[in-house]
Amino acid sequence: MSAPTLDRPAAERPDEAALQRQFDATIAADRRIEPRDWMPEGYRRTLVRQIAQHAHSEIIGMQPEGDWLLAAPSMRRKAILLAKVQDEAGHGLYLYSAAETLGADRADLTDKLIERRQKYSSIFNYPTPTYADVGVIGWLVDGAAICNQVPLCRSSYGPYARAMIRVCKEESFHQRQGYELLMTMMRGTDAQRAMVQDAVDRWWWPSLMMFGPPDDDSPNSAQSMAWGIKRHSNDELRQRFVDMTVPQAAVLGVTLPDQELAPDPETGRYRFGAIDWSEFKQVLAGHGPCNDERIARRRAARDDNAWVTEAATAYARKHES
């Protein structure tokens, strides 16, 4: 998308340096960049990549829990889970729309996801063998998403920041429904408690990986922070998540699978053990337990439902003319 100023005769056109100064001043004043504003190409590219990755994560993220929709233990649990999975679809839509304001095309983004040219959060490549996984995903995965996303409500790009406000409100419900489910199971039988503990053991470390690589191995972070796209570093957000979650685990009565997890009297925060980044890289590179299944299902959804898209597009065109 080109800035509207470029259509004017050369004499009236503000030069690139002036546009850059105006952009820098907007960022420095903590005001929002809007779709029609001039922006540096790198800023646009970074945003499209990040927003697309985020949108893909919401859509792929429907799958691990969606598997339980037909096997939920009660009507109440089914209704809650259905509402939650539907919310994630909505999040994907807001985000694809935000990417479109930057000139991206949603169908093209979907193709890139399916062809593995764009990524989604590594967390959704883990399996959900028991119903406790639904609760733990709500508690830990949606909890980590909140830590990541609340600062994005102040992101410098207007449409992204505004989408995040509603997304965060819904994520906070997701987190609480997960925690409530786990609380219920913890009040149940020994087998149910063991199921919760097993799910916590499997999801804890992958949840910490959701914040991305450590700061000294995150090459794009500094630029994203300078542009106001990102507000806090990966390690800072990860630490916040740990500090928030440890007391919740104690109330729940589960053990987090990390021998080194302990309060640090000097900082008042929790110290935790080393993360296995080789696992993260493996999963991100497409070799996690469920990568192939997730992509295959997304591809089938696109192909099998192409007729709906075609019909809707034809209908919209008819009403345009």
Ligand SMILES: [Fe+2]
């Ligand atoms: Fe979401």
Ligand SMILES: [Fe+2]
């Ligand atoms: Fe969520």
